[in-house]
Amino acid sequence: MSNCAIVGINWGDEGKGRMVDLISSDYDVVVRYQGGGNAGHTVINEYGKFALHLLPSGIFREGVVSVIGNGVAVDPESIMKEIEYVRSKGVKLTPDNLKISSRASLLLPWHKELDCLEEQRLADKKYGSTKQGIAPFYSDKYQKKTVLAGELFDAKAFFEHLEGIMEWKNLTIEKVYGAEPTTLDQLKEWYDLYCIPLMPFIGDLDDFYDDCEKKEKNILFEAQLGSLRDIDFGIHPYTTSSSTIAAYAPIGAGAPYMKLDEVIGVVKAYSTCVGEGPFTSEWFGEEADKLREAGGEYGAKTGRPRRVGSFDVVATRYGVKKQGATAVALTKLDVLSYMEQIPVCTKYLVKGSKTDKFPFPSLLDQAQPVTEYLPGWGCDISGIRRFEDLPQAAQDYVLYIEKAIGCYIKYVSVGPERESIIIR
Numbered sequence: 001m002s003n004c005a006i007v008g009i010n011w012g013d014e015g016k017g018r019m020v021d022l023i024s025s026d027y028d029v030v031v032r033y034q035g036g037g038n039a040g041h042t043v044i045n046e047y048g049k050f051a052l053h054l055l056p057s058g059i060f061r062e063g064v065v066s067v068i069g070n071g072v073a074v075d076p077e078s079i080m081k082e083i084e085y086v087r088s089k090g091v092k093l094t095p096d097n098l099k100i101s102s103r104a105s106l107l108l109p110w111h112k113e114l115d116c117l118e119e120q121r122l123a124d125k126k127y128g129s130t131k132q133g134i135a136p137f138y139s140d141k142y143q144k145k146t147v148l149a150g151e152l153f154d155a156k157a158f159f160e161h162l163e164g165i166m167e168w169k170n171l172t173i174e175k176v177y178g179a180e181p182t183t184l185d186q187l188k189e190w191y192d193l194y195c196i197p198l199m200p201f202i203g204d205l206d207d208f209y210d211d212c213e214k215k216e217k218n219i220l221f222e223a224q225l226g227s228l229r230d231i232d233f234g235i236h237p238y239t240t241s242s243s244t245i246a247a248y249a250p251i252g253a254g255a256p257y258m259k260l261d262e263v264i265g266v267v268k269a270y271s272t273c274v275g276e277g278p279f280t281s282e283w284f285g286e287e288a289d290k291l292r293e294a295g296g297e298y299g300a301k302t303g304r305p306r307r308v309g310s311f312d313v314v315a316t317r318y319g320v321k322k323q324g325a326t327a328v329a330l331t332k333l334d335v336l337s338y339m340e341q342i343p344v345c346t347k348y349l350v351k352g353s354k355t356d357k358f359p360f361p362s363l364l365d366q367a368q369p370v371t372e373y374l375p376g377w378g379c380d381i382s383g384i385r386r387f388e389d390l391p392q393a394a395q396d397y398v399l400y401i402e403k404a405i406g407c408y409i410k411y412v413s414v415g416p417e418r419e420s421i422i423i424r
């Protein structure tokens with residue numbers, strides 16, 4: 001049995017979905033353990049191009065069981081729509097290859113509404129939420145004001161529980177935001193449309209994991225977003241509301257006793273960031289537009305243009321450490337091929353001093369990048385499959401980053417397709 005977590009090292013969108021899709025052939029089970037439908041993993045394979053939001057990226061592999069663990073914000077509407085879409089492209093999805101933990105809390109219809117109402121109230125001070133209800137969901141989860149997926153099986157008890165929460169939630173919706181309250185009829189419609197079709201996938205995972213252990217199955221844990229968006233270690237308050245850190249993977253998956261043998265940290269060859277918050281190595285203007293175009297940097301969920309910048313050694317080293325990464329997958333190296341010189345942010349300047357330590361969140365706004373330039377390679381590398389066949393400058397760029405972040409770069413991705421990878 002070998003367990004591996006694939007996690008993001010930076011702000012998210014590092015290419016985790018692409019790495020899970022590649023690596024999942026060595027694993028029997030792929031588990032999503034945190035987050036919700038607020039970000040997207042882009043996967044390109046023989047079925048087409050997919051922006052997955054809640055389904056694990058293992059669903060395309062025959063023989064792989066995909067699991068949505070208790071740590072995930074299970075939004076019945078989003079999952080059912082995603083299941084239907086993926087099925088329409090010829091992918092087989094049944095309760096045998098997709099399992100949802102009965103202990104996962106359900107994201108309820110008012111969570112998305114509250115996200116929108118709060119962002120409207122904040123106006124220009126908004127956090128840049130994707131409005132998928134994730135922050136309201138997690139705050140309610142920790143207030144114990146959500147229902148568990150497994151409660152769906154007893155409709156009478158489920159509605160009694162839900163009605164109590166609805167009455168409490170309507171106080172906020174009406175009195176704080178002056179909006180329309182949710183009605184029981186709306187909840188019943190939501191239940192019929194999305195919860196009933198989801199029920200065959202929901203169950204207790206204990207026996208499943210026991211069986212995995214007995215049969216020495218290999219489990220891959222798939223994270224959403226990255227270290228810098230982690231609720232505890234990220235760029236507070238511009239973080240997500242769950243733990244994006246590998247150490248949380250066994251807990252959010254439903255098997256807290258499991259050990260991770262490997263943690264693959266996914267890092268982009270430059271930096272991108274969606275939404276608000278400090279982003280020290282950010283570029284603006286024409287240079288930024290060029291990089292954004294070259295990398296196709298538009299959000300998988302929202303289509304929002306991503307903020308772009310140079311590779312950030314300070315943030316990446318911090319992210320690698322917090323994730324306990326045992327190896328790094330460096331993605332999108334091919335995107336940098338057009339540059340004559342490649343800027344790299346090697347240190348931060350904070351309060352007049354250079355530092356290579358990632359600052360406390362409230363100091364990040366003052367941080368300025370210290371930039372060094374590495375030579376570019378100026379040719380297309382997307383067809384290359386062996387490290388030694390890369391132009392010397394591209395090899396040097398990878399080796400420079402490896403040394404600077406203190407972690408072995410095992411994979412170098414040179415294109416979005418499954419096979420566009422160099423394994424060292």
Ligand code: GDP
Binds near residue numbers: 013
């Ligand atoms: P994730 O959320 O971490 O899975 O990342 P996203 O899917 O949001 O963003 C990664 C994007 O980069 C997707 O559009 C991928 O298809 C694409 N991608 C991943 N690896 C590479 C690569 O090595 N080169 C290029 N050109 N695109 C890549």
